[in-house]
Amino acid sequence: MQVINIARFVFFIALPTGIALFPTTSFSQQDVATKQGKEINLKEEISNLLTKRALITKELESLKKNQAHEHDLPDIEIYIKAIDWLVRTKDFDQKDTFKKANFIADQGIARALKLQNNQKPWLSTFNTPQARAYRSAIDNSLQAYAIIYPKDFGLIKTKKYPLHLVLHGKNEKLNEVNFLYENRGDKPLSGDQDFIQLSIYGRGNNAYRWAGETDLNEAIQNFTEQEKRQGRDHLIDSARFVVRGFSMGGAGTWHLGLHQPDRWCVMGPGAGFTTTHGYAPNLPAKLPDQQEACLSIYDAYLYAENAFNIPVVAYSGEIDKQKQAADIMEKHIKSFGLPIEHLIAPGLEHKFPPEWQQKAFAAYAPHIAKGRAPYPEKIKFVTYTLKYAKCDWIEILGLKKHYIRSRVEGSFNGKSYELQSENITKISISLPSDKSKSILPSKSIAMVFDGQKISATPILVDGAMKIILEKDDKNIWSMAATKPGVNKAKVPGLQGPIDDAFTKVFLCVTGSGTPWNELAHQASLQELERFKKDWELFFRAELPVKKDSMVTTKDLESKNIILFGDGGSNSLIAKVLPMAPIQWNKSSILLKNKTFNSAEHMPALIFPSPFSSKNYVVINSGHTFRTEDLKGTNALLFPRWGDYAILKISPAMPMKTELQESGIFDEFWSLTEQPK
Known part of the structure; x- marks a missing residue:
C-alpha cells in the first residue's frame, strides 16, 4: 500500500x-x-x-x-x-x-x-457557544467569531448585559475547522453566566496586532449590528465591556486594554508579554533606530500610565515564565501611583485553571458593576503614535515627533477645561452629549491649556460638538483653522509605518507595462508573492490583487493602494511618484543626499495617497516582518523598515535583497532625523 x-x-x-x-x-x-x-x-x-x-x-x-x-x-x-x-x-x-x-x-x-x-437558531440559542462570521472590510474575507449568550438573555426587557471580549492564546493547531468545532454549541454550559461572551478568532495567531486587531473591532461591530437587526441591541451595556485573555490572549489584552482604555470597564490579562526586549529571543541589545522607535507601537509597558483610565486585574502562575509580563506592568503602573490587582496562583506554571478564573471574575465584578463613566472628569493619556490617539473626550490630532512619549492630562469641572500636554501639536476635545448633566455655555468655553487661558468656540464635526486647538511654532495654542485644505501632516489613521497599511481595506496592484529595470521588477514581484503566501497562511485570507489597467476610480478613492513594480511597469507608480517623499527614475533613486542605482536597487515606502485624503499608497512592500517572524513568537511582529527602505537586489535565484537604508519620515512625510 x-x-x-x-x-x-x-x-x-x-x-x-x-x-x-x-x-x-x-x-x-x-x-x-x-x-x-x-x-x-x-x-x-x-x-x-x-x-x-x-x-x-x-x-x-x-x-x-x-x-x-x-x-x-x-x-x-x-x-x-x-x-x-x-x-x-x-x-x-x-x-x-x-x-x-x-x-x-x-x-x-x-x-x-x-x-x-x-x-436562524444560532441567533437565539443561549448558554452554549454559537459560531458566527462576517466579511472583513480589509480584504472581503470571511472571518469567524463566537458568541455565548446568558441563559436568561432577553427575558427581562430592562436588563442590560456586560460584553466580555475573550482573546485566545497561541495555538499552532488553530484553524477555521477547529475554531468552528470548538464553538459547535452541541452542549449547554455547566454553569450560568451573567454576561455575553464574544470569543475572538483574530485571524489566527498574531497577538491581535495589525489585521488581528482590526478583527476584534470588526467582530464587535458585526455582533452589535446583528443584535440591532434582532431588536436586542439595547440589551448590550456599552459601559461594561471587558477585555480578557490568557497567554497570547494576555498579551493582546495588555495592548488593547492600554491602547484603547476608554473602551473597557476593566481589563483582565493573564500571562503574555508586555515588552519585546527581554521576551523575544535572540534580539540584539539595540535594534536599528527605526525598529527601536517602532517597538513603541505595541510595547505595552510604555502605556502603563493609561491604567489611570481603566482598572487592571492581572493573573499569573507563580512559576510561569510569562509572569514577567505582569511583574513589569505592576512595576510601571505603580510608579505612577496607580493601582493594579495581581492575582498569583501558588505553584502554578503556565495555566489558568477554573478556580482561578472564578477568582479573577470576582475581582472584575466591582469594576463591571460600576461601569465606565460616560464623561470622566479627569483623563491621563499617553501614546507614542497617532495610531492610538483617543481616550474618552480627548483625541490627539498631531504630534511634534512620532515614537516618543506624548501625553495629555485633562480635567473638566462641568463648565471649563484644564489641560497639560507633552509633544502634542493638535488636539480635539469632544463636548458632553445632550444626555450629560453638565451645563456648558452656548458660545464659548473657558479653558486653560499648558498654562495659557483660552476662550474656545465649539464647532460641529461629524455630528458632535468639538473644540479643536493647534499649537504654533511659538508654542501658543489657538483655535485650529477650519478652512479646507490639503493636510500634509501625519494624522490619526495616516501616520505609518508601512505595516499599518494592512489594517484597513487595501488593494495590491501589479503593472502591465514595460519595466524600467527587469531585476528590480522581478524583485518586486517576488515580494508580492511572499506577501501573498504569508497573508493566506497567517492572516487567513486571499490577498486582493489587480492589474493597474483594472483598477477603478472607486478603488483609488476608497482603499490603501499597494503598488508593485516601477514607473515603467506600473502606471499608478508613475502617477504617484511626483508626490512621493523620495525621487526615483529609470536610472537612480535619490534619498536625502544619497543616490542608488535603480538597476540594482528597489525602494519600498508608504505615504498619503494622492487619490484619497484618508488612505495610503505603499510601494513594493507587504508586511515588513517576514515568514520566519510569523512562525515564531508574536513579539516579533514589529515593523522592520519604518516608513521607507532602500533594498539592494542580488541577481541570484531566488533573488535576495539587502537593506541599505530605512527610516521614518517626519511629521510632514519628509526626510529628517530619526526619533530619539
Missing part, C-alpha cells in the same frame, strides 16, 4: 460567488496517508467533504436570491471557508481533522436548510 506525501498535492476547488478560487487535486486509487496511527484515504475523505461543501454551496446560491438573507449568509459561508482553507493549507495531520471537518460541514448544511425556512 502506497503512503502519500501530502506536500506534493495541489488542490483546485471551485468556490461560490464572492469566495476566492484556488487549486484542488486529482487522486489515484492508491493515495493513502498515515495519520494518528491510522491509514486515511485522502481521496475518499476529501471527496466526502467536497460533496458536503457542494450541498452548502447549492443552498447558498438559492439563498442569495433573497436579499432578506444578505446579513445572515456569512454565518453559513464560513463553513465553506473552513473546508477550503483546510485543503488549501494541506492541514490534514491534526488529530480527528476529518471528523471535525465533517461535523462542521454538516452544521453548515443544517444552517443553510434552516435559513431556507427563515429560521
Whole structure:
C-alpha cells in the first residue's frame, strides 16, 4: 500500500460567488496517508467533504436570491471557508481533522436548510457557544467569531448585559475547522453566566496586532449590528465591556486594554508579554533606530500610565515564565501611583485553571458593576503614535515627533477645561452629549491649556460638538483653522509605518507595462508573492490583487493602494511618484543626499495617497516582518523598515535583497532625523 506525501498535492476547488478560487487535486486509487496511527484515504475523505461543501454551496446560491438573507449568509459561508482553507493549507495531520471537518460541514448544511425556512437558531440559542462570521472590510474575507449568550438573555426587557471580549492564546493547531468545532454549541454550559461572551478568532495567531486587531473591532461591530437587526441591541451595556485573555490572549489584552482604555470597564490579562526586549529571543541589545522607535507601537509597558483610565486585574502562575509580563506592568503602573490587582496562583506554571478564573471574575465584578463613566472628569493619556490617539473626550490630532512619549492630562469641572500636554501639536476635545448633566455655555468655553487661558468656540464635526486647538511654532495654542485644505501632516489613521497599511481595506496592484529595470521588477514581484503566501497562511485570507489597467476610480478613492513594480511597469507608480517623499527614475533613486542605482536597487515606502485624503499608497512592500517572524513568537511582529527602505537586489535565484537604508519620515512625510 502506497503512503502519500501530502506536500506534493495541489488542490483546485471551485468556490461560490464572492469566495476566492484556488487549486484542488486529482487522486489515484492508491493515495493513502498515515495519520494518528491510522491509514486515511485522502481521496475518499476529501471527496466526502467536497460533496458536503457542494450541498452548502447549492443552498447558498438559492439563498442569495433573497436579499432578506444578505446579513445572515456569512454565518453559513464560513463553513465553506473552513473546508477550503483546510485543503488549501494541506492541514490534514491534526488529530480527528476529518471528523471535525465533517461535523462542521454538516452544521453548515443544517444552517443553510434552516435559513431556507427563515429560521436562524444560532441567533437565539443561549448558554452554549454559537459560531458566527462576517466579511472583513480589509480584504472581503470571511472571518469567524463566537458568541455565548446568558441563559436568561432577553427575558427581562430592562436588563442590560456586560460584553466580555475573550482573546485566545497561541495555538499552532488553530484553524477555521477547529475554531468552528470548538464553538459547535452541541452542549449547554455547566454553569450560568451573567454576561455575553464574544470569543475572538483574530485571524489566527498574531497577538491581535495589525489585521488581528482590526478583527476584534470588526467582530464587535458585526455582533452589535446583528443584535440591532434582532431588536436586542439595547440589551448590550456599552459601559461594561471587558477585555480578557490568557497567554497570547494576555498579551493582546495588555495592548488593547492600554491602547484603547476608554473602551473597557476593566481589563483582565493573564500571562503574555508586555515588552519585546527581554521576551523575544535572540534580539540584539539595540535594534536599528527605526525598529527601536517602532517597538513603541505595541510595547505595552510604555502605556502603563493609561491604567489611570481603566482598572487592571492581572493573573499569573507563580512559576510561569510569562509572569514577567505582569511583574513589569505592576512595576510601571505603580510608579505612577496607580493601582493594579495581581492575582498569583501558588505553584502554578503556565495555566489558568477554573478556580482561578472564578477568582479573577470576582475581582472584575466591582469594576463591571460600576461601569465606565460616560464623561470622566479627569483623563491621563499617553501614546507614542497617532495610531492610538483617543481616550474618552480627548483625541490627539498631531504630534511634534512620532515614537516618543506624548501625553495629555485633562480635567473638566462641568463648565471649563484644564489641560497639560507633552509633544502634542493638535488636539480635539469632544463636548458632553445632550444626555450629560453638565451645563456648558452656548458660545464659548473657558479653558486653560499648558498654562495659557483660552476662550474656545465649539464647532460641529461629524455630528458632535468639538473644540479643536493647534499649537504654533511659538508654542501658543489657538483655535485650529477650519478652512479646507490639503493636510500634509501625519494624522490619526495616516501616520505609518508601512505595516499599518494592512489594517484597513487595501488593494495590491501589479503593472502591465514595460519595466524600467527587469531585476528590480522581478524583485518586486517576488515580494508580492511572499506577501501573498504569508497573508493566506497567517492572516487567513486571499490577498486582493489587480492589474493597474483594472483598477477603478472607486478603488483609488476608497482603499490603501499597494503598488508593485516601477514607473515603467506600473502606471499608478508613475502617477504617484511626483508626490512621493523620495525621487526615483529609470536610472537612480535619490534619498536625502544619497543616490542608488535603480538597476540594482528597489525602494519600498508608504505615504498619503494622492487619490484619497484618508488612505495610503505603499510601494513594493507587504508586511515588513517576514515568514520566519510569523512562525515564531508574536513579539516579533514589529515593523522592520519604518516608513521607507532602500533594498539592494542580488541577481541570484531566488533573488535576495539587502537593506541599505530605512527610516521614518517626519511629521510632514519628509526626510529628517530619526526619533530619539
